[in-house]
Amino acid sequence: MATVELAVAIPAVVLCLLLGLGAVRAVTDQVRCTDAARAAARAAARGDAPGDAVALGRRLAPPGATVTVELTGATVESAVRGRAPRALRWLGRVGAPSARAVAAREDAG
Template sequence: MATAEIAVALPALVLVTVLALWAVAVASTHLACVDAARAGSRAAARGESLDAVRAVVARSAPRGATVTVERGPDSVQVTVSTTVRPPALSGLPPLSVQAHAKAETEPGAQPE
């Protein structure tokens, strides 16, 4: 009798474990995007060139992330986004993760 109950419970336990691990991967990717966006907005606020800002973001962004830098007269905004693929054969859709960071342009900073 216990064998039948284990046979029913084991797939559910595996599914819950896979979902929990995927949730940790999504959270970790989101934190990496947030860190990258913050670092990029600080660099852009200092007046660094667009290439330098992208290099700063690329150091901490997840692989394959897209970066958008918007410069205004008083502030800069950096957006980092990527897609997190679910575990194979789980049947779940990929999730899009985004992070935005905005910073005021420092006095005397000349955007290149």
């Protein structure tokens, strides 16, 4: 009787462990996306070239993330979109980390 219970319990424990580790990775990637978006927006707002701001954002973003920077009238908008961790890819875009940041341009006067 204990063998059957163990045979059912071990896969359930492994599944919970994988989902938990995926959730921790998703939270870590979300923080990295937020930091990357803020840094890219700040860099472009202080007058750095948009390409340099995107490069800075890519260095801080999780691997495989896309970074965009848009200069508008008096503001700079940056967006970072990462990929969901493998354990959470079944959630689709919901499990993917993303962040946006807006900063006022310092060189617009």
